[in-house]
Amino acid sequence: MPEALIRVENVTKVYGSGAASAAALSGVCLQVERGSWLAIMGPSGHGKSTLLQIMGGLDRPTSGQVHLDDMELSNLGPAKLARTRARAIGFVFQFFNLLPHLTALENIELALWFGGKRSDEGRARAITLLDSVGLADKAHLPPGALSGGQQQRVAVARALANEPEILLMDEPTGNLDSTSEADLLKLLGSLHEHGRTIVMVTHNLAVAEHAQRVVHVKDGRIERDRFSGD
Ligand SMILES: Nc1ncnc2c1ncn2[C@@H]1O[C@H](COP(=O)(O)OP(=O)(O)OP(=O)(O)O)[C@@H](O)[C@H]1O
Ligand SMILES: [Mg+2]
DSSP: OOOEEEEEEEEEEEESOGGGOEEEEEEEEEEEETTOEEEEEOOTTSSHHHHHHHHTTSSOOSEEEEEETTEEGGGSOHHHHHHHHHHHEEEEOTTOOOOTTSOHHHHHHHHHHHTTOOHHHHHHHHHHHHHHTTOGGGTTSOGGGSOHHHHHHHHHHHHHTTOOSEEEEESTTTTOOHHHHHHHHHHHHHHHHTTOEEEEEOSOHHHHTTSSEEEEEETTEEEEEEETTO
8 A cells, every 4th residue: 555645634714704614625625646647627716726825734634634754734833834835745726826026036936945945055046947937037037027827837847846746737838839838748747756746736638648647626525536547
């Protein structure tokens, strides 16, 4: 039995209160094995981003638990949680969340700094990372001067900054042309081969097929869970 790296146990997330409250997730259970590559699919507004954010400790469940290795995320204090996130998890947000007043390079350097890298090492590594997503020539531009696909690639480079064991990516190819999409999938394939655990949300079936397992989320529940070859 492969070891579960992420365990989501009976997680419910309710936004709002009283009559205005709505459940984005209802009793979700999901185990992600170490070294596996999982895709999450499902209709818009049905809880995919919410699930990913809760898995990454960016948001707390209303009830239920999330375990990362032997840690239960809600038991960690804010400093320990932030440290764990910075070192163990690379997150690509659906809407990138790059800092607008920093350049592409500085956005990545900041992530490296949070991960404990010294600034001289950080600069060289940030340049290598930008180069790996084909953007070395855009290093000194702010996100506002980059196209959507370029910003998305900076967000991917930032997620890889601290060589995290876990990559949580919310529609990482959503803004890419077919060449950049193929390049990114190749990069993810190589990270997977090197033992990284990848969870990616996607609307694109062809992208999802690169994963070993596809989970369908509907109405805040897991509707289907298929391993490739099933
Ligand atoms: N901060 C929030 N406050 C209130 N409701 C929210 C919040 N975030 C998400 N929701 C609601 O939770 C539900 C699930 O949202 P979520 O962003 O997880 O969907 P999604 O599956 O990622 O959709 P998409 O494919 O469009 O990105 C939606 O109905 C959304 O309106
Ligand atoms: Mg979403």
